[in-house]
Amino acid sequence: MKQIVLVFGSIYGALSVTLGALGAHALKKVLTESQLQSFEVGVKYQMYHAIVLLVIGFFFTFETRLQQMMGWSFISGTFLFSFSIYFLSLSSLIGASLKVLGPVTPLGGLLMILGWCLLLIQIVRSF
Numbered sequence: 001m002k003q004i005v006l007v008f009g010s011i012y013g014a015l016s017v018t019l020g021a022l023g024a025h026a027l028k029k030v031l032t033e034s035q036l037q038s039f040e041v042g043v044k045y046q047m048y049h050a051i052v053l054l055v056i057g058f059f060f061t062f063e064t065r066l067q068q069m070m071g072w073s074f075i076s077g078t079f080l081f082s083f084s085i086y087f088l089s090l091s092s093l094i095g096a097s098l099k100v101l102g103p104v105t106p107l108g109g110l111l112m113i114l115g116w117c118l119l120l121i122q123i124v125r126s127f
Helices: 002-025 033-059 065-094 104-125
Strands: none
Touching: 002 033, 002 065, 033 065, 033 104, 065 104
8 A cells, every 4th residue: 555655646746747837838828717727726736645645655554444544535535636627627628518527526625635634643643
């Protein structure tokens, strides 16, 4: 599990930089200001959680259920949150109505919040 967390942290970090550059250069010309801002929110939260995944990956063993749930909450929450925002922002370019993804974004956010709460429990238990 430790390796999975570190791999996802690395992948999410690399994708965040790549998608941030795409947004700053190519998408700036074709998206509305609102769509671009939404896209950038996805990029920011993906990078924040890539860093968190790397930090917890280096500090925890993931031998406990709590740590495993924390890792999966961050991984799945980041994916659902950021990638649903990307697709919703790009829906006009893709030419498809992706409004069905609307409820996915808050679900991803809840999973990220759960990851943070589980991290807090882990920290409190270590005192």
